[in-house]
């Protein structure tokens with residue numbers, strides 16, 4: 001029998017002397033940096049998600065208000081121009097993905113034009129000589145004389161072979177109809193303010209006078225908060241398979257493949273190529289869906305991006321015009337690619353992997369000093385669209401520096417600092433005004449200001465040190481080196 005002493009030491013009542021011995025590593029459970037990172041992701045993703053910040057009833061009331069407005073708007077479009085009638089409206093984006101952070105202030109919709117199902121409309125692949133061929137782009141041929149309902153002149157142009165092809169100008173025509181609706185059915189405010197934190201009075205709506213990427217952008221009063229609405233009018237592809245695909249007009253990719261030229265013109269000025277997009281993907285296709293663990297990281301990254309873009313820009317003096325935020329779609333693509341080859345069971349490790357996409361990490365002489373420097377031009381990470389691998393969603397480069405330095409600060413300070421009280425300060429509605437001199441978070445603000453100063457394009461701007469050092473609780477030092 002075991003002695004009392006043994007029992008206390010080993011916590012066992014069994015006699016061990018004659019038992020076979022164990023080999024292999026002994027699993028020791030202790031809170032290390034990665035566990036703290038995992039806890040951070042769990043806490044932030046829970047608290048930042050709107051489903052944990054508002055009651056279901058409030059969210060339903062808010063969303064119904066927005067959807068009613070968009071529904072009436074789409075009905076109005078068909079009444080005004082029957083040829084541009086809307087058949088269905090696809091709900092899209094973070095709100096419907098259960099990944100919206102802080103407030104329900106953005107909704108994405110894709111109204112599908114009934115024109116899609118007209119026999120006189122035919123979607124076709126660009127010819128193989130076209131530089132957009134096999135990358136998820138299509139041409140939309142129409143036969144205007146055979147359309148069941150007329151569409152406005154200017155909605156199509158003829159290519160060099162005399163075929164009529166649907167033109168992105170149709171989106172501008174839609175924009176003007178949407179504007180008519182907004183003027184007639186709400187208190188129209190002429191300009192869409194640049195201020196992302198603008199608060200609208202009840203019944204007020206404004207809109208961008210141009211297309212924002214593929215979208216018409218509105219901003220409106222709604223019960224819980226001023227809300228942005230992206231309307232991406234699209235054509236559905238009559239399809240062979242179960243998957244439903246739509247075509248959206250992307251003004252950036254629209255111009256010039258150099259091959260599909262317009263009638264009577266040589267280059268430049270090609271017909272418009274429409275961008276394919278999936279909207280109905282069967283759930284067994286895990287490639288396209290984030291698992292629970294990576295979804296939490298997605299929400300956390302969206303929250304940090306929100307902090308930078310909606311809270312921190314205001315206090316960062318200097319020129320921030322070079323900076324561009326990473327969209328929610330880009331974060332999703334980054335994580336889907338990562339998830340595909342991820343072997344980790346700790347989301348903290350994944351967080352570090354994502355941050356390090358942007359940086360080269362080096363540990364010199366002194367093992368406790370880790371230096372991060374942005375990757376060079378030749379090492380730039382291209383994030384392909386998971387649905388269309390030949391299409392690059394984004395090149396992660398210098399215009400994303402500020403956002404990645406923010407992610408790096410968070411990741412390193414969670415990993416190497418035992419103090420966790422500042423996590424709540426990030427979630428506080430007063431952040432960053434709640435940060436006091438001497439707080440750990442002050443070094444985050446100072447670091448971001450330093451990045452902006454370093455990037456200041458003015459030749460007479462004061463020179464700043466290209467290296468910035470953070471000293472952590474565990475004596476690890478992180479050096480951010482913007483140049484050698």
Ligand SMILES: [Zn+2]
Pocket residue numbers: 126127130131132257258259260270273
């Ligand atoms: Zn082309």
Ligand SMILES: [Zn+2]
Pocket residue numbers: 294338339342343344347350
């Ligand atoms: Zn992972």
